Amino acid sequence: MAEGRWCCRRRWKRHIVRQLQQRDRAQKARFLDLVQSYNKLLEKSSLVDYFTETLQGDSLDKQMKLPPSSTQEPADMENDAAQTLVSLRRSYESQIVKLMSNNGELLCKMVEQNELLKARDATLEQQRSRLASLSEQLSMLEAECCQLQDQVEELTHWHATTKEQYNTLGNRWRQQDEEFRRETERVWELEKSLLRGKAQAAERKNQENERASRARLSKELKKATKRTVSIGEEPEEVEAEERKTPNKGTSELRSCENLCKRPFRSASATSMNLTRYMGVVKDWFDFRLKRGNSIGAVTEDRYCCIPTCVAACLPSRVSDEQEAHLSEINAIKFSPNSGLLATGGTDRLIRLWNVVGGRLENLQMLEGANGSITSVDFDPSGCHVLAASHNNAAQLWRIGDCKFKEILTGHTDKVTAARFRSTRYQAITGSRDRTVKEWDLGKGACSRTINAVSYCNDVVCCDTVIVSGHHDKTIRFWDSREPRCTQVIPVEGKVTSLSISQDQMHLLSCSRDDTLKVIDLRMLNIRQVFRADGFKCGSDWTKAVFSPDKSYALVGSADGTLYLWNMETGRLETRLPGVHRSSVNAVAWGPSGMFIGSVDRCRKVVLWR
Known part of the structure; x- marks a missing residue:
């Protein structure tokens, strides 16, 4: 680990040195042309001075060594030499003026380049100071990087340990989920068998009640047919006796017995007692009112009065x-x-x-x-x-x-709609599992499953249509x-x-x-x-x-x-x-x-x- 960090530092240092060298070369390249031009100007000025001195010396030597003409007089020769020297001096002076002006321009350029060079030197110094600060930051970052690498190693080890624990917990959860699913299925089967047992027991009890009620009724009817009726008994006495008797069924049976014993009665009294007698018999034989439609033989609730809407009111507030x-x-x-x-x-x-x-x-x-x-x-x-x-x-x-x-279970996805049908013993549900189910609420079980192509958002039902x-x-x-x-x-x-x-x-x-x-x-x-x-x-x-x-x-x-x-x-x-x-x-x-x-x-x- 230490060797790796050392190699990483060396690579960083070499990279920084290469970057600095490239920057120095780029900044030097900007001044090379200027320095070369300045050197050339200096060389030209020195050559001009040298040529000037040489030309002046040669002209003087030529003039001094010029042989006298045989035809010209000494005075004329002196005048010609003087004129020649004046023209040469003038030409030399004009050349010197031009060279001095060029030299001044070069000096101005040199001053400007010196100022620019100073600015470049100041920038270079700033860059060097910045480089030093960056080098310090780099060393600090390298140290921080080493710490972070150590933390990464620790976190990697912790992550591996946590992942292993997570995989172990996932395996345990899957095993427990499978066990829970099996237990749920077993409980569901037990509930189904319990409901079936309850239904069978209720059916047997209802049948026993029917048989017992019919036997009791037949026995009471036989007794009633064997008894005689007293003619002197009036309907008012019978009604008083009925009011004294708390049991409605017994009072009705007694009325039937009196009717059978009595050989004659008025039409009104006979029709009244016969009607009541038929009501008692109908109540005894209509076992649907006692059993209801549910498994537990709960008495059916009477529907409350539903208001009829003739005209709906528009809401305004x-x-x-x-x-x-x-x-x-x-x-x-x-x-x-x-x-x-x-x-x-x-x-x-x-x-x-x-x-x-x-x-x-x-x-x-x-x-x-x-x-x-x-x-x-x-x-x-x-x-x-x-x-x-x-x-x-x-x-x-x-x-x-x-x-x-x-609770109505059986869908495999979210249930989006649930509606009652015409009675409270039937319902219908729609789900996102692409099914619509009909339910028998008395048994708490699904009576039909409809498979649809797309998942259902809502359902309604008419008489026989969903x-x-x-x-x-x-x-x-x-x-x-x-x-x-x-x-x-x-x-x-x-x-x-x-x-x-x-x-x-x-x-x-x-x-x-x-x-x-x-x-x-x-x-x-x-x-x-x-x-x-x-x-x-x-x-x-x-x-x-x-x-x-x-x-x-x-x-x-x-x-x-x-x-x-x-x-x-x-x-x-x-x-x-x-x-x-x-x-x-x-x-x-x-x-x-x-x-x-x-x-x-x-x-x-x-x-x-």
């Missing part, structure tokens, strides 16, 4: 608003009598609200879901709530109980009596929600192409398409609904505005902006037609009136 959940709200639904409102969100809770005088009063919180709530629905009696969640299951609660009553909206931009129709899809209607966007009118004649679909489509279920074609400027479908689970009287279509937009279209005219009736500050995920219209509910991504539920 906010009646109440609440921060309902801890996170985003995905689903909202009114109960059949419009007295309750259920909301579900990603906080895995379902909250029930009393709608009293246009205000929302917190009634109950339903817990137990292991995933985000995607859909909620009330049964026709309004006593049960069915919810779909992201934990691949749907769960059933009874209003008033904090714990869930039933309608599913899919991610592949289609709406599919499934008949409960046939195994295959009976009809496919393509739309231009991913289907986010479906809503069926109360008369089951029209279907409303919302899709990601920012449109609502009304489908005629008799002709199975698209009847109307609703669009509006500003409306944008905010998510893959945005819900749109019909009004109870099927006069309007309602949906929430990504900007928090509610849009209402008129079904008769096909035009946008109104907008409701300014309350929601984020995308509206779902809306609901109360069956009474008076209230509208809406929920958004910012945990807010709003009641409109």
Whole structure:
């Protein structure tokens, strides 16, 4: 390790030295031409001085050595020599002036070059000082690099150890997961066998009860036929005796006995007692009222009175608003009598609200879901709530109980929709595992699985037809009596929600192409398409609904505005902006037609009136 660091330092030093040498050579190359030019100028000036002195000496020597002409006189010869010397002096002086001017220019250039050279020297000194500081930083960085390499080695060793531990834990987790899966399957099989045992025991008990009731009835009837009737007994006495007797069945039997013993009675009295007698016999033989449709022989709940909506009221103002959940709200639904409102969100809770005088009063919180709530629905009696969640299951609660009553497992991916059918003993769910399932809630088991091509975003059901909206931009129709899809209607966007009118004649679909489509279920074609400027479908689970009287279509937009279209005219009736500050995920219209509910991504539920 030390040798490696030493080699690394030597390489860094050699690299820095090479860089400095290259910089020195580059800076010297800029001044070489200037120095050479200056040297040449100095050489030229020295040569000019030398030539000047030589020419002056030669001319004087020639003049001194010039032989006298025989024809010229000495005075003329002197004059000629003087003129020659004057002309030579003038030419030499002019050359000297030119050389001096050139020398001055060269001197100016030399001064400029000297100043430039000084500036270059100062820059070079700065570069050297910077190089020294960089060398110190380099040494510090090398030391830090050595420390970091040591840390890297330690971290590599720790990572290898951690990875080995992680692999060991992963193997253990897979083994335990396999064991858990086997145990879950075993528990599931045990639950199935327990349910089958309970069903068989209940059936046997019901049969025994039927046989015992029939035997008791036949015995009582035989006794009644053997007894005589006293003529003097009046109906008032019989009624007094019936009031004294607490058991209704015994009083009815006594009335039957008196009827059989009495040889004559008025027509009115006879018809009254005969009617009551037939009612008792009918009650004893109609065992369906006693058993119910569930396995545990629970008495069937009477359906509450459902209000009839003659004309839906257009919302114009906010009646109440609440921060309902801890996170985003995905689903909202009114109960059949419009007295309750259920909301579900990603906080895995379902909250029930009393709608009293246009205000929302917190009634109950339903817990137990292991995933985000995607859909909620009330049964026709309004006593049960069915919810779909992201934990691949749907769960059933009874209003008033904090714990869930039933969990419907079988899907392999998120359950996106859960709906009751015409009774509370049947339900239907859609999932992203590309299946739609029918459930028998009495047995808590799946009665049919429908395999679809694309994963399902929402489902609704008519009498015998199931309608599913899919991610592949289609709406599919499934008949409960046939195994295959009976009809496919393509739309231009991913289907986010479906809503069926109360008369089951029209279907409303919302899709990601920012449109609502009304489908005629008799002709199975698209009847109307609703669009509006500003409306944008905010998510893959945005819900749109019909009004109870099927006069309007309602949906929430990504900007928090509610849009209402008129079904008769096909035009946008109104907008409701300014309350929601984020995308509206779902809306609901109360069956009474008076209230509208809406929920958004910012945990807010709003009641409109």
